[in-house]
Amino acid sequence: MTDSAKQSSASLTETLSLLQSLGHAPKKHLGQNFLVDKNILQKSMQLAEVRAGDIVVEVGPGLGTLSNVLLERGAAVWAVEKDATLASFLQKRFADSSNFHLTLGDALDFPTAQVPAKVFKIVANVPYAISSPWIDAVLSGSTLPERMVLLLQKENADRLTAAHDTKNFGALPIFLQSAYDVLKGHKVSPSCFFPKPKVDSYLLNLRKKDAPFIFSTSAKALIRSLFLYRRKQLFSILKSLSREPLMEVFLAHSIAPTARPESIPLSVWQGVSTYLQKGNAN
Numbered sequence: 296m297t298d299s300a301k302q303s304s305a306s307l308t309e310t311l312s313l314l315q316s317l318g319h320a321p322k323k324h325l326g327q328n329f330l331v332d333k334n335i336l337q338k339s340m341q342l343a344e345v346r347a348g349d350i351v352v353e354v355g356p357g358l359g360t361l362s363n364v365l366l367e368r369g370a371a372v373w374a375v376e377k378d379a380t381l382a383s384f385l386q387k388r389f390a391d392s393s394n395f396h397l398t399l400g401d402a403l404d405f406p407t408a409q410v411p412a413k414v415f416k417i418v419a420n421v422p423y424a425i426s427s428p429w430i431d432a433v434l435s436g437s438t439l440p441e442r443m444v445l446l447l448q449k450e451n452a453d454r455l456t457a458a459h460d461t462k463n464f465g466a467l468p469i470f471l472q473s474a475y476d477v478l479k480g481h482k483v484s485p486s487c488f489f490p491k492p493k494v495d496s497y498l499l500n501l502r503k504k505d506a507p508f509i510f511s512t513s514a515k516a517l518i519r520s521l522f523l524y525r526r527k528q529l530f531s532i533l534k535s536l537s538r539e540p541l542m543e544v545f546l547a548h549s550i551a552p553t554a555r556p557e558s559i560p561l562s563v564w565q566g567v568s569t570y571l572q573k574g575n576a577n
Contacts, residue, residue, distance in 0.1 A: 306330075306331040306332060306333050306360070307331040307489055309331075309360075310329050310331050310358060310360070310489055311489070313358050313384075314329075314358070317380060317381075317384055319380055319381070321489070321490055322378065324424075325355075325377060325378060325422060326355070326422030326423050326424045326425070327355075327357065327378070327422070328420075328423075328488040328489070328490060328491075328492050329357050329358060329360070329488060329489050330360060330361065330420050330446065330487060330488055331360075331487060331488060331489050332483075332486075332487035332488075335446075335481075335483055335487050335498070336360065336361060336364045337364070338481050338498060339361070339364075339418050339444050339446070339498060340364060340365075340368060340418075342444045342478070342480070342481065342498060342500045343416055343418045343442050343443075343444040343500075344442065345365060345368050345370055345416065345418065346368070346369070346370075347368060347369025347370070348369060348370070348371075349368075349369075349370040349371070349415075349416055350370065350371045350373065350410060350412045350414065350415040350416070351365050351370045351371070351372055351373070351415065351416050351417070351418050352372075352373050352374070352375075352407050352408045352410050352415055352416070352417045352418075352419070352440065353365070353372055353373070353374040353375075353408070353417070353418060353419050354374070354375055354402045354406075354408070354417070354419040354420075354421050354422075354429065355375075355376060355377070355402065355419065355420060355421065355422050356372075356374040356376055356381075356385060356397075357376070357378075357381055357420075358381065358384070358385075359384075359385050359388050359389065361418065361419075361420065362374060362385070362389065362395065363388075363389075365418065366389070366392055366394055366395060370394070371394040371395075371396070372394060372395050372396065373396045373398075373407070373408040373409065373410040373415070374395070374396070374397050374398070374408055375397075375398040375399075375400055375401075375402050375405045375406075375408040375409075376397060376398075376399060376400075377399075377400065377401050377402065379399060382397060382399045385397055396408070396409075396410075402421075402422075402425060402429050403425055403428055403429055403432060406429055406432035406433045406436060407433060407436055407438075407440070413438050414441060415438075415440050415441065416440055416441055416442040416443070416444075417433070417440045417442070417443045417444070417445070418443075418444045418445075419444075419445055419446065420446040421445050421446065421447055423447070423448045423451070423492070426445070426447050426448065426451050427451065427467055430445075430455070430467065430471065431467060431470070434470050434471060434474060434509075439474060439503055439507060440503065441502070441503050442501065442502055442503070443475070443499070443500075443501040444498055444499070444500055444501070445498070445499045445501070446483060446496055446497075446498055446499075447496060447497055447499055448492070448494055448495075448496060448497075449482065449483075449494065449495040449496055449497040450494065452480070452497040452499045453497075454467075454468065455467065455468050455471055455472075455499065456468065456472070456477050456499070459557065459558060459559060459560045459561065460557065460558050461557070462557070464557045465522050465525065465557070466515070466518045466519045466522045469510075469518060469561060469564050470510055470515065471501075472561060473504075473507065473508040473509075473510065473561055473564075473565060474503065474504060474507035474508060474509065475501040475502060475503055475504060475507070476501070476502045476503075476504055477499070477500070477501060478500040478501070478502055479500060480497055480498045480499050480500040481497070481498040481500075482495060482496075482497055482498075483495065483496040483497060483498060484496075508565050508568075510564075510565075510568045511568050511571055511572045513571045513572075514564075514567060514568035514571045514572070517536075517538070517541075517567070517571070518556075518564060518567075520532075520536055521533075521536075521556045522556050522557075524556070525555060525556045525557045526555055526557075527555065528552065528553045528554070528555060529542070529545060529550065529551075529552055529553070529554045529555065529556065529559075530542055530552035530553070532556070541567070541570075544566065544567050544570045545559070545563065545567070547566075548562070548563040548566055550563055
């Protein structure tokens with residue numbers, strides 16, 4: 296057995312033992328797939344460049360496997376956990392640590408776990424079912440994390456990093472890629488979890504841009520509306536939304552009326568947002 300397999304086996308044994316002691320079965324509706332490969336934990340630390348003194352937000356800490364590694368690195372952890380049984384266990388497990396802070400609640404209500412710091416990172420095994428709305432909530436927050444290393448369903452990671460002129464390009468990729476650089480990540484096998492998901496996962500590695508572009512609320516609403524008709528022609532969509540005057544903005548960026556939303560690059564969407572922020576409501 297390789298060292299990697301031994302580490303994975305050891306972590307699986309620990310996870311099964313803890314779940315049994317708690318009388319807890321993984322809840323599918325909460326997306327509870329527990330990471331049992333210690334190599335992936337270390338890879339997360341490496342990608343996020345976690346150092347002593349860092350403040351790190353974690354979503355869905357579960358049994359505290361990742362939390363423990365973060366604390367051992369000297370980081371302060373701010374976590375949000377929806378499952379009351381697991382939250383109670385975590386409070387007991389880390390009762391002696393002044394660096395562990397837990398919020399019992401939904402990550403969509405507390406996307407950054409009520410962390411008070413203005414400089415922080417996020418390292419998390421994000422429940423697949425909430426990954427997109429949760430990322431959207433993080434991007435809508437008052438403070439953006441410096442780094443995010445997110446363990447996501449690979450299909451979702453592919454969507455978030457899609458380029459324009461591809462079928463996966465859409466509103467959330469526009470918002471995310473305007474604020475973050477996508478760095479090299481790491482593919483994760485289903486065998487790294489218990490229970491095993493039916494799909495591959497991916498460690499998405501994000502670093503905040505030096506000058507992140509933040510979309511206005513009105514621009515976000517407009518872009519979402521346009522992408523509801525992603526295969527229709529731009530002017531036709533604007534007309535159906537009674538927003539024909541906005542075509543002038545797209546024309547100024549050399550975008551033809553016959554263009555489709557998915558073919559329009561980031562810089563143009565940013566230009567539209569800037570236009571709307573100047574009070575040009577139409």
